[in-house]
Amino acid sequence: MMDQLFSIHSPWPKTYKADLSIASVHIRMHFISQESQQIFTRPFRHLLIAEGMESTPDLQIYIRHDKPGQTPLEVWRQFDQNSTEERQRQLYNKDGQVLLYQHDSKVLAGYDRHTQKAYYYIPKLDMLPFYEKAAPMRMIFHHLAQSQGWSLVHSASIGLDNKGVLLIGAGGSGKTTTALSAAFSGFTYLGDDYVLLNPQDNTILSLYQSGKFRWDSSQILEELNNLAVNPRTDKKGFFFLDEIDANVSKSLPFCGIVIPKIGGLESTTFHRIPSAKALLFLSASTIFQMPGSGQATLKNISKAIQHVPAYEVTLGNHTKEINQQLRKLIKGL
Amino acid sequence: MSRILRPNEPSVISEPMDEELVVINLESGCYYNLNPAAAKLWLRLESGASIEKVLEAQQLNGHSKEEMTEALNTFCQYLQEENLMIPAGEDNDVTCQPMEFDEPEIEKFSDMQEMLLLDPIHEVSEMGWPNEAEKK
Numbered sequence: 001m002m003d004q005l006f007s008i009h010s011p012w013p014k015t016y017k018a019d020l021s022i023a024s025v026h027i028r029m030h031f032i033s034q035e036s037q038q039i040f041t042r043p044f045r046h047l048l049i050a051e052g053m054e055s056t057p058d059l060q061i062y063i064r065h066d067k068p069g070q071t072p073l074e075v076w077r078q079f080d081q082n083s084t085e086e087r088q089r090q091l092y093n094k095d096g097q098v099l100l101y102q103h104d105s106k107v108l109a110g111y112d113r114h115t116q117k118a119y120y121y122i123p124k125l126d127m128l129p130f131y132e133k134a135a136p137m138r139m140i141f142h143h144l145a146q147s148q149g150w151s152l153v154h155s156a157s158i159g160l161d162n163k164g165v166l167l168i169g170a171g172g173s174g175k176t177t178t179a180l181s182a183a184f185s186g187f188t189y190l191g192d193d194y195v196l197l198n199p200q201d202n203t204i205l206s207l208y209q210s211g212k213f214r215w216d217s218s219q220i221l222e223e224l225n226n227l228a229v230n231p232r233t234d235k236k237g238f239f240f241l242d243e244i245d246a247n248v249s250k251s252l253p254f255c256g257i258v259i260p261k262i263g264g265l266e267s268t269t270f271h272r273i274p275s276a277k278a279l280l281f282l283s284a285s286t287i288f289q290m291p292g293s294g295q296a297t298l299k300n301i302s303k304a305i306q307h308v309p310a311y312e313v314t315l316g317n318h319t320k321e322i323n324q325q326l327r328k329l330i331k332g333l
Numbered sequence: 334m335s336r337i338l339r340p341n342e343p344s345v346i347s348e349p350m351d352e353e354l355v356v357i358n359l360e361s362g363c364y365y366n367l368n369p370a371a372a373k374l375w376l377r378l379e380s381g382a383s384i385e386k387v388l389e390a391q392q393l394n395g396h397s398k399e400e401m402t403e404a405l406n407t408f409c410q411y412l413q414e415e416n417l418m419i420p421a422g423e424d425n426d427v428t429c430q431p432m433e434f435d436e437p438e439i440e441k442f443s444d445m446q447e448m449l450l451l452d453p454i455h456e457v458s459e460m461g462w463p464n465e466a467e468k469k
Contacts, residue, residue: 170444170445274350274351274353275350275351276350276351276353276354276355276366277366279348279350279355280355280364280366280442283348283355283357283364284357284364284442284445285445287346287357287359288359288362288445294343294346294359295343295346298346298347298348298355298357299348302348302349302350302355305350306350306351
């Protein structure tokens with residue numbers, strides 16, 4: 001059914017594929033062109049499995065776009081016609097098969113939990129917005145996570161000495177800047193916006209080795225300007241962490257939660273807060289961003305965070321000092 | 334007549350943490366932190382106890398009966414105004430253990446409303462994607 005909708009029964013090139021692993025889950029991505037292979041493997045470079053080491057995949061993702069002059073898929077046209085500014089997301093479910101169309105990205109994604117196949121379609125690659133190139137297929141990974149008892153959470157994550165923390169907070173809270181400046185200073189990096197949380201063994205799993213940043217934050221991290229792989233006309237810049245030889249890890253034990261807050265003060269301070277507060281902010285920002293998540297996500301997050309301490313960190317004005325304080329905090333966990 | 338409330342599921346989800354309770358309203362985009370006193374009251378109402386029964390089980394703990402009644406009524410009214418709980422049909426004959434009264438407090442957050450999922454999951458009709466099935 002889904003194969004037909006996404007027209008993957010027609011001749012599909014065997015050449016373009018990539019295998020990746022997240023924890024022990026093996027994912028095979030199939031691409032229709034070399035160009036799409038290059039775009040969509042880059043954010044997952046740290047998770048790629050070397051050729052010859054592949055096993056039977058737990059999930060297969062088919063990524064397609066059209067050739068020049070080709071008519072877009074019928075199902076995509078239907079969704080596109082129904083789409084409006086007010087109706088940002090269209091999410092449909094039928095017997096365990098889910099389709100999501102996003103108005104802003106024009107991406108149609110599908111997930112079939114019976115066949116463990118997922119689908120990702122955009123008519124032309126040059127229609128892809130920057131955030132889909134930096135952190136693609138979030139809906140697919142959200143469903144994969146659910147099937148494994150994990151949750152895809154809206155959080156940055158860094159670590160030190162085999163201890164990982166989630167950095168949570170709304171846009172503008174300093175979460176991304178903190179994560180990126182920490183990555184530049186030798187911390188382990190797991191993600192700037194979305195990571196996977198496994199409550200069964202309390203680990204944080206990295207998904208994307210990308211970093212997005214506001215163009216004006218490059219005053220804090222001057223290097224970012226030169227690293228951006230997208231034009232300044234995009235709302236935000238992004239780059240890949242392998243460009244700076246950052247210490248990107250596939251996973252780390254989950255040891256704490258940090259809620260950064262821009263303080264405008266000379267020095268960075270932190271104080272412990274109740275776990276309920278951490279659950280509140282992490283679950284709300286995750287659930288409202290992730291279509292189709294709800295009670296299961298809330299329970300998963302709750303299970304994971306009840307064993308770890310949470311801190312509110314009021315950020316000082318100096319990046320170096322912030323990193324020193326974070327180093328102290330994480331080492332003490 | 335007994336007044337009985339129940340959580341407005343599936344729009345409202347909740348989870349206890351330590352002694353507090355996190356409540357999320359998926360429809361309004363608002364989320365709430367209930368202090369331990371409010372969390373206990375929520376859990377009692379959720380178990381099917383009527384407001385009257387919950388009130389009877391409260392021990393004054395230095396408060397007057399009037400204060401306690403007003404606080405509980407205000408709390409229940411707020412839960413309904415925010416669509417977190419809705420009137421339910423029957424008293425489940427739940428027994429309420431005595432509990433010392435404390436002021437229930439709810440902290441409300443609405444900063445996620447702009448990210449609200451305006452379009453929830455639809456079931457697909459017989460006509461196929463993307464035609465929405467009629468709600469039952």
